[in-house]
Amino acid sequence: MTRAMSAPEKGTTPAGSTASFHAVFENRGSMGRIVLVCEHASHHIPAAWAELGLTGAARMAHIAWDPGALDLARGLSKRLDACLVHAPVSRLIYDLNRAPDQEGAMPARSEVYDIPGNAAITKEERAKRTQAVYVPFHDDVHIEIARRMALGLAPVIVTIHSFTPIYHGAQREVEFGIIHDADDRMAKLVLAHAPEGLRSMMNEPYSAEDGVTHTLRLQANPYRLPNVMLEVRNDLIGTQDAAEAMADRLAPCLSAALDDLMNGRP
């Protein structure tokens, strides 16, 4: 990963920069079918973007990243021997789970927060961030998926997210959300094997109609690869220990779902 080093100018990609923020891989040598993708793993805002004008609290809030998601994804990667790919920068620079023409790709406002550095970005700046953050990440993921397909590994794409327990002041009851796009095969199987005692729901707290399944559409659907987006309420994975405990609960669920999928059940 190249880090931008030039002088900060709020909300602007490093001038004349060829900075390119590549995906981070872990356990890439795994020959397992599941590929875990964590698009909101990081709250890192490279210096050139001058913290986007945000307070420290905002930069650590759920609008900047999915707290606990990377720890959970790492726990699953180990338990399932799955390749894991995650993002190196905050979703506030570019939300990797949004297409370049979606407003939310570089949001000027998220939940109750204004993002000053995104308030008035030009088309050219949108194109630069797309080039610097979105394209390298997704092309890296694409390379890995294409390689695995060519090797006959038949990848299954599982994206790992977390959501805030309180959104716009309202409490969310769901604890484990299972979200699908056009292909609901994996989602149904994961729901069927969801851990006891975990309040699990399909397409909650939001669904594909809210425009949140871009990675599934981009990386899995064109190849008809089975896929699902998993959302865990972030108060349940707020520490590394809690994330590990959740990985203990979810790994068997994913294993069982994959087993059913491979055996054509139900």
Place this chain on the structure above:
Amino acid sequence: MTRAMSAPEKGTTPAGSTASFHAVFENRGSMGRIVLVCEHASHHIPAAWAELGLTGAARMAHIAWDPGALDLARGLSKRLDACLVHAPVSRLIYDLNRAPDQEGAMPARSEVYDIPGNAAITKEERAKRTQAVYVPFHDDVHIEIARRMALGLAPVIVTIHSFTPIYHGAQREVEFGIIHDADDRMAKLVLAHAPEGLRSMMNEPYSAEDGVTHTLRLQANPYRLPNVMLEVRNDLIGTQDAAEAMADRLAPCLSAALDDLMNGRP
């Protein structure tokens, strides 16, 4: 484009090679909505692949490329002020309109021809060709589409192909085939504006169900970009003059279709 220079070993990607066959762009600065993609533009087989063991006639036959398609695409690019992107190598090395897990990506047989260099390729060789040919091309196309989306240019993807008039001994009557995948908006409009006197048919001589719409699925569908695959019978564009004449007929058809699309007709 990097050309492989190492000693030939039939059907094998240059040893230890990092050769990477990138897409070729023309008129990339165009600000028009249409992006033309010509995946079967070239019959070039880099020396390292030792002609795949084919005779000269086979290497120039429709199994190796789409004769006339690049000339037609260039004619359309000029008339429509459209960005054009085309392939640098033969589809017999890797068919860019096929996913890495499709047999046809590196076919051992095509129509009535055996392809010796593809007869017994290993998974590792499939992965290498995927890396050397498929990934660079489609990532280049993706970069361009993402850039155009970020700039608000709302791309429309049009792939340009040609087909053989006689296939497995049977004469094909269709002259202009208009093929769609999940999104048939552009296809219907193109058919509605098809030139008089040109035998034009929807989803002929083949359709998405035959697995021929990979580029549309990969590059357009994830973004809900309007798209269509155009197929012209290759005896109608067998010379550059003929291809230019066909471009004269098809450019107004595409313009009218785009105009209808932008104005929400019908």
